[in-house]
Amino acid sequence: MLKIFPVILAGGSGSRLWPLSRQLNPKQFLPLADVNLSMLQATVQRMSGLETALPTLICNEQHRFLAAEQMRLLGMEQAKILLEPVGRNTAPAIAVAALQACENEDPVLLVLAADHLIQDVEAFQASIQAALPLAEAGKLVTFGIVPSHPETGYGYIERGSKVGDGGFAVSRFVEKPNLATAQDYLATGSYYWNSGMFMFRASRYLEELQQFRPDILAACRKALAGGTQDLHFTRVDAAAFTECPEDSIDYAVMEKTEDAVMVPLDAGWSDIGSWSALWDVSEKDEQGNVFKGDVLDQRSRNTYVHADNRLVATVGVEDLVIVETKDAVLVAHKDHVQDVKKIVEQLKSGARGEHINHREVYRPWGMYDSIDNGHRYQVKRITVQPGAKLSVQMHHHRAEHWIVVSGTAKVTNGDQTYLVTENQSTYIPIGQVHALENPGVIPLELIEVQSGSYLGEDDIVRFEDKYGRA
Structure with a gap:
């Protein structure tokens, strides 16, 4: 039997990393720390070499195709994807995954966040191996990050007595401290950052959830029982899951169970929770700058610049974050990047769309x-x-005009079906039933010119869709 069953939580919004991270394309699906892999893909890749089953992803319904495509690019098309109609925090999400995992066996779950950076994969895997016998013995393991500085943005775990070869009893969980308290924690050597990563048998988590939050477990059982299977997508019953109470695994189980054990993890970990955190872990030039994209600079220091599409020039600036995308530019002081989420709140309250999606929509x-x-x-x-x-x-x-730039389009236009090739065009009148298909082996590129009284994406009446969209 495979020993480890990875469960990857990929439901976050990453609003502090706007304008790159957006509601429909959040940070876990972006290549932030690696130019070749998204945060999700890097999370999957760092388990290579461990004896694991294919991972189960838990993500929002609106990210399903993004998640499936990124798994396909890793050669893991058969990985299960659990779809949440709404976010209900980590305790219910993990409960649904545990219930599904227990249908055939009782595996050890390794619960990981899709948006964490771990720079030392060997050390990460060593901690996983140290935690495995504890989890098999019925303990609920959390991973405590060996702190490198007095951080006020993380919760902490106080280490207790030694358990087994590599673990410690959890003395207590503590909330995010002020700076003085964080300095005291660091000085004792017995406090660790709370990573939000866990390992336990599926049945043990469900037993503890039954004891401490039976209402959550009952709602999750109902949601899974009423769900549907669509290829490798599992859709839970939307009404039942929406009624589920919202709670984190920390509050619901880990802070209450008597079997919580911590395994230390010293592997260059970061949750990449802000632009300054990304600057911290990025390779810098001699002046402390991080430049990505087309950037020209004169005498700037300790500055992060991400240029997506245009030249960005900086002259004599210090401690700034500058992020350019096709439809938005962020300029922030590194000491205030936590307030980027307030800009996102302004966009929402102003009914603007720049927090929802990029100009490019997948x-x-x-x-x-x-x-x-x-x-x-x-x-x-x-x-x-x-x-x-x-x-x-x-x-x-x-109405729509389509002009093919490259490739070949198979067009359904009312009762007619025909091919449109490079430098040819076709016209779709208002009210005409139509479809567009790429029958070729290279990507089809075309220009669409829409004209009419209303051009919103909700003016689509679908009659047939191979991807199951309403």
Whole structure:
């Protein structure tokens, strides 16, 4: 039997990393610390070499295709993905995964966050191996990060007596301290940062949840029993899960159980919770700067610049974070980056869209980039992956012109189906049932010009969709 069953929590929003992290493309799906891998993919990759089953991902319904595509790129198309209709914190999410895991066996769950950075993979795996016999013996293991400085942004775990070869009893969990208290914790040598990573048998977690939060467990049982299976997606019953109480695993179980054990972890860990945290862990030049993208500089110090699309030039600035995307630019002092979330709150209260998605929007069939818009018109650059097909649909308020730039489009336009190749175009009238498909082996690139009285994405009536969208 495989010993370790990874459960990866991928439901966060990452609002402090706006404007890169957005509601529909949050930080766990972005390549922040690695240019080649997203945070989620790096989390999966660092388990390579351990004896594990395929991971189970837990993410929001609206991120399902993003998660599935990133797992496909790792060659893990068969990995299970549990979809949450709403966020209910970590205790219910882990409960659903544990209930599903117990359907056939009683595996040891390794619960990881999808948005953590771990720089020393060998040390990480050594801590996992040290925790495994404790978890197999019925303990509920949490991993305590060996602190490098008096951090006020993390909760702490106080170490108790030694348990087994590599663990310690948890004396207590403590909330985020002020600076003086954090300094005292560091001086004692017996306090660790609370990592939010866990290992335990699925049955043991469910037993403790039954004892301390039976209401959560009952709601999760109901939600899973009423759920549906769609390929490797598991959709829990939306009404039952929405009624589930919201609580973290720390409050619901770990702070109450008598079997909590901590295993130290000293592996270059960071939760990348802010732009300053990303600056901390990034490679810097001699002046302490981190530059990503097209950046020119004169005499700046200790500054982080991320340029997505345009040249960014800095002259004589210090301790700044500058992030440029296609539709937004952030300039913040490193000491105040925690307040970026307040900008996101302003965007929400002002009914603006820059916190929801980038100008580039990913879909299960490919992506589109809204390159221009004005009164009664909008222009998009659309990429359709080989073999992919947009839904059969119609619009009440807009017509569309499609101009193929590269590849070949198979177009359904009312009763007609025909091919459109490079430098050719076609027209879809208002109210016409239509579909777009890429029958070729290279990506299909086209320009779409929309015109009409209303151009919102909700003016789509779907008749048929291979991806199961309503």
